[in-house]
Amino acid sequence: MTQAPPSTNTADQNSVGIVVPQKLHFDQPLQLACGRALPAHDIVYETYGELNTDKSNGILICHALSGHHHAAGKHSEDDRKTGWWDSCIGPGKPIDTNVFFVLSINNIGGCHGSTGPTSINPDTGKPWGPDFPSLRCRDWVESQHLMMQHFGISQWAAVIGGSLGGMQAMRWALEYPDALRHCIVIASAMKLSAQNIAFNEIARRAITSDANFYEGRYLEHQTLPKQGLALARMVGHITYLSEDGMKQKFGRELKTGNLSLGSGSDTAVEFEVESYLRYQGEAFSGSFDANTYLLMTKALDYYDLAREYNDDPAEAFKHAKCAFMVASFTTDWRFAPARSREIVDALVAANKSVSYTEIEADHGHDAFLIPIPRYMDVFHAYMKRLKQELGHAL
Amino acid sequence: MRFDLTLIQPWINANSRVLDLGCGDGMLLETLSKEKNVSGIGLEIDPDNITLALARGVNVIEHDLNVGLGNFRDDSFDMVVMTLALQTLRYPHLVIDEMLRVGRECIVTFPNFGHWRSRWYLGHRGKMPVSKFLPYTWYDTPNIHFCTVKDFEALCDEKNIRILNSSVIGADNSQSPLANRFPNLLGVTAVYHISK
Numbered sequence: 001m002t003q004a005p006p007s008t009n010t011a012d013q014n015s016v017g018i019v020v021p022q023k024l025h026f027d028q029p030l031q032l033a034c035g036r037a038l039p040a041h042d043i044v045y046e047t048y049g050e051l052n053t054d055k056s057n058g059i060l061i062c063h064a065l066s067g068h069h070h071a072a073g074k075h076s077e078d079d080r081k082t083g084w085w086d087s088c089i090g091p092g093k094p095i096d097t098n099v100f101f102v103l104s105i106n107n108i109g110g111c112h113g114s115t116g117p118t119s120i121n122p123d124t125g126k127p128w129g130p131d132f133p134s135l136r137c138r139d140w141v142e143s144q145h146l147m148m149q150h151f152g153i154s155q156w157a158a159v160i161g162g163s164l165g166g167m168q169a170m171r172w173a174l175e176y177p178d179a180l181r182h183c184i185v186i187a188s189a190m191k192l193s194a195q196n197i198a199f200n201e202i203a204r205r206a207i208t209s210d211a212n213f214y215e216g217r218y219l220e221h222q223t224l225p226k227q228g229l230a231l232a233r234m235v236g237h238i239t240y241l242s243e244d245g246m247k248q249k250f251g252r253e254l255k256t257g258n259l260s261l262g263s264g265s266d267t268a269v270e271f272e273v274e275s276y277l278r279y280q281g282e283a284f285s286g287s288f289d290a291n292t293y294l295l296m297t298k299a300l301d302y303y304d305l306a307r308e309y310n311d312d313p314a315e316a317f318k319h320a321k322c323a324f325m326v327a328s329f330t331t332d333w334r335f336a337p338a339r340s341r342e343i344v345d346a347l348v349a350a351n352k353s354v355s356y357t358e359i360e361a362d363h364g365h366d367a368f369l370i371p372i373p374r375y376m377d378v379f380h381a382y383m384k385r386l387k388q389e390l391g392h393a394l
Numbered sequence: 395m396r397f398d399l400t401l402i403q404p405w406i407n408a409n410s411r412v413l414d415l416g417c418g419d420g421m422l423l424e425t426l427s428k429e430k431n432v433s434g435i436g437l438e439i440d441p442d443n444i445t446l447a448l449a450r451g452v453n454v455i456e457h458d459l460n461v462g463l464g465n466f467r468d469d470s471f472d473m474v475v476m477t478l479a480l481q482t483l484r485y486p487h488l489v490i491d492e493m494l495r496v497g498r499e500c501i502v503t504f505p506n507f508g509h510w511r512s513r514w515y516l517g518h519r520g521k522m523p524v525s526k527f528l529p530y531t532w533y534d535t536p537n538i539h540f541c542t543v544k545d546f547e548a549l550c551d552e553k554n555i556r557i558l559n560s561s562v563i564g565a566d567n568s569q570s571p572l573a574n575r576f577p578n579l580l581g582v583t584a585v586y587h588i589s590k
Contacts, residue, residue, distance in 0.1 A: 323453075344455060345465040348435065351411070356455040357444055374441055381448035388451065 014090045015082070016048040016073035016097050023113060026146055030108070033136040039122060043147060044113030045069050045105040048089060049097035051151065057390055058153040059095060060144060060180075061085065061104040062161030062168035065236075065296050066288060068112035071104040072097075085162075087371035094379035099387050100157060105147055107140045109295045117291035118219065129291055130216025137164075137303050141171045148179065157386050158182035162368035163335060164296070167303050170343070173320040174305070182386060184325045187332055187368040189339035190305040190313055190346070196334065199239050200297040203232035207290045216291050229290045230281030237280050242331035242364035246273060306346075313346035323353035325382045327375070329367035330360050355382065395421060397567050398477055398503040398583050405501060405559060405587045406432060410472035413437070413497060415459055415489075416479035420447030427452070460484045463492040471497045478583070480504040481537040487549060494555065499589045506562065508542030508578040527582060543578040550588065559587035 023044050029037040046069050051058060061071050063084070072089035074082055089095045089102055106114040109132065117132040124131075148156070159180045161169040166188025173183045192200075207213060210228030214221045241249075250273040257269030309316035324347050328340035337358045347354040359375045361367035367375070399422045406412060408430040414423050417436025420443075426432035437457040438444050447454040459476075460483060474497030480486050481504055493500045505528060515523035522532040530537060541549075543562065550557055562581025564573030573580035 341465065348455075348465075349467050349470065351433075351470075353433070353453055354435070354455065355448055355453045356457075357441075357448075358456050374445075377445045378448060381445045384449050385451045 012090075014092045015086065016090050018076065019046050019048065019070070019073040019083075020075070021046050021069055021113065024147070024150060026143075030139070030143060030146070032133050032139045032142075034134045036133040038108065038115065038133065041108055041115035041143070042113070042119070043105050043108070043115075043143065045103060045147065046071065046073075046083075047104070048072050048102040049100050051101040051153070052390075055151070055153045056155065056157065057100050058148075058151065058156050059100045059102045060148070060156050060159045060172075061089070061095075061102060062140070062144070062159065062165035063104070063107065064161070064163035064165045065300065066233075066284070066293075067165065068110060069104050069106040069114075070112070072102070085369065087369065088376075088379065094376060094383050095160065096383065096387070099390065099392055103147065103151065105144060108143050109135045109139075109292060109299075111289035111292040116289065117216075117295065118289050127219045129219060132291060132295065135295055135299050137167050137171050137299055138175060140168050140299075141175050144168070144172075145176060145179070154179070156180040157390065158184055160184040160186075161188070162186040163188055163365065164300055164303075167300075167305070170305055173322050173324070174316055177319055177321040180322045181389065182325065183320070183322045184327075184382070185340075185343060186327045187329055187335045187340070187365055188326075188343070189335050190343055191303060192301055193339075197301045199235060199334075200301055202235050204294055204297060206231035206235065207294060210290075213290065216294075218290065224285070225290045226282075226285040229285040229288060229293060230278075232293060233284040233288075234277045234281040237277060239334045240365040242333065242362060244331060245362045245364050245366075248362060249273075250276060313342070314349035317347050317350035317352055320347075320350070320352060324355070326354065326356045327368075327378065328356075328358050329363065329365070329375075330358060331362055332365045332367060334365040395425065396477075397563050397569075398585055399425075401561060401563065401569060401585055402475065402477070402501045402503065402587070403430075405499075406430065406473055406475075408432070411470075413466070413471040413474045415474065415476040415493070416482075417447060417452070417454060418443050420450045420452030420454060422475070422477070423447075423452045424450045459489055462488065463496050466496045468495055469498055473497055473499050473501065475501045477501075477503040478505065481539050481541070483539060486539050486541075487553070490549070490555070491553070494588070494590050499558065499587065501585070501587050502546075503583055503585045504541065504546065505537075506543050506578065506581045506584045507540040508544060509565075509582055510579050511565075513579075543581055543584050546584060546586065550586075554590075556589045557586060558589055561585045 025042050027040050029039050031037045070083045071085045072083040091098045106112040108114050109116045117128045121128045159169040159172045166185035169183045169185050207228040210225035212223045213225040253272040255270045255272050255275040306313040306316040326340050326344050328337040344356040357378045361372050363370050412432050412434040414436040417438050423434035423436050436454040438454050439458050444454050474493040483489050512523045562573050562577040563583040564570040
């Protein structure tokens with residue numbers, strides 16, 4: 001159990017409190033979709049809440065492109081930031097840790113402790129770097145399935161994810177139909193659009209054209225392609241926000257300088273939005289691995305839910321046995337509501353149990369991380385049926 | 395439960411697949427699921443109703459009926475139900491076409507504007523009727539396409555729609571024999587079971 005007793009001086013009564021990440025080592029080779037295998041691998045994870053005696057209350061959280069295992073709570077009392085989905089996971093929150101046992105892992109290929117490009121390749125004794133096997137979404141599902149077996153869970157109450165996490169949740173429903181009762185897919189898609197792939201390619205080009213990239217072997221050169229990674233993040237960040245959201249947050253406010261005529265030089269002028277993006281880019285480039293970014297964006301691009309089902313998503317979903325909840329956000333143009341509607345239409349055509357809501361929100365794609373009142377209401381309402389299935393009095 | 399919802403249940407077969415257009419808080423689908431093992435999906439646009447339906451364990455899809463049902467396949471449901479929503483639609487006749495395409499059979503209920511009270515209100519006062527049942531002013535109302543029992547049957551006739559069953563609910567909120575003898579005059583709510 002990773003969860004420390006709830007701290008008494010934690011301000012947020014609905015927080016899971018202080019959490020300690022754990023690590024598991026898997027000795028057996030993990031066969032990957034690309035044909036190669038990982039000889040052994042580590043998974044870093046956190047859990048919140050208690051697994052019940054019949055192990056029926058497990059929920060798996062699948063993270064998105066730049067996510068990791070730290071989804072809720074804090075790592076220390078003076079930690080300034082909470083986990084990335086603290087808005088939704090905790091006692092009394094939609095993913096209620098008073099009822100559910102929540103597992104959140106850092107996917108393989110990641111850079112937060114699970115085996116990835118920064119880990120040592122046992123064959124060479126050097127970091128894997130660009131030699132790390134290319135991954136598909138289903139590889140994450142396979143490694144998550146190993147974690148499931150480790151905990152002795154035979155069926156998840158739900159697999160839940162936003163964005164790339166939602167893609168993993170849907171893959172679960174097809175690969176292991178008996179292993180989940182509910183699949184909750186938020187701000188996701190069955191495949192990326194050409195526009196989406198184009199943005200990812202710009203991000204990758206920014207990284208690979210950094211002089212410090214060294215064809216991915218920057219660690220061996222004791223350097224980092226920080227500028228490229230920062231640029232990649234800046235482009236990505238714009239696509240996660242909506243035009244209205246940016247207007248509200250930054251408008252044309254100046255951080256420094258003066259644009260009135262006759263005020264001398266314009267050189268010191270910096271818009272708030274420039275400063276914000278630069279800060280986001282720099283913060284990210286110091287904490288994320290460039291090879292992981294390349295690998296994750298490629299896994300996103302290659303994902304196509306119905307590829308091996310004659311490109312017919314309804315045919316694909318016929319294999320699923322769980323109930324589905326799908327949600328999208330009005331101003332999300334990276335994973336637009338229309339993409340979620342395609343998922344819903346395919347599920348209806350496949351005669352599956354499905355609910356769908358389109359949440360009014362200004363926050364673009366990032367909305368799935370934000371506790372928007374209607375989003376929380378809908379999430380709570382849906383999770384109520386999971387609680388009822390567990391026989392919880394309400 | 396609203397009486398029109400009670401009235402239509404015998405027309406819905408056990409274990410069937412039902413699409414409920416404008417499902418509200420999901421009460422009908424919840425009842426059908428419990429009592430007849432019906433697997434249902436509701437379409438709804440009101441956020442509060444969507445939350446209520448979800449909390450009941452009813453499957454609900456946020457959907458604006460005015461955009462049609464183009465995303466649903468032909469004959470994909472045994473029954474398509476639309477209760478007290480016909481009068482709120484931009485193109486009611488096109489939605490009825492769509493219902494008959496998606497469902498093998500359909501049920502439509504609507505407020506009957508031919509009821510004597512509406513006629514009396516309009517004839518006597520010369521103003522659009524406002525009542526407990528239809529409490530809106532003409533300029534601020536979701537109800538933009540009122541029709542009468544006769545109007546609806548004329549539309550069915552024009553479109554060669556088969557009326558399998560029909561009934562009206564009278565002012566006493568029951569299926570009174572008198573109201574069913576003079577449905578267009580005494581029916582407050584009209585209830586139709588139709589097919590292609």
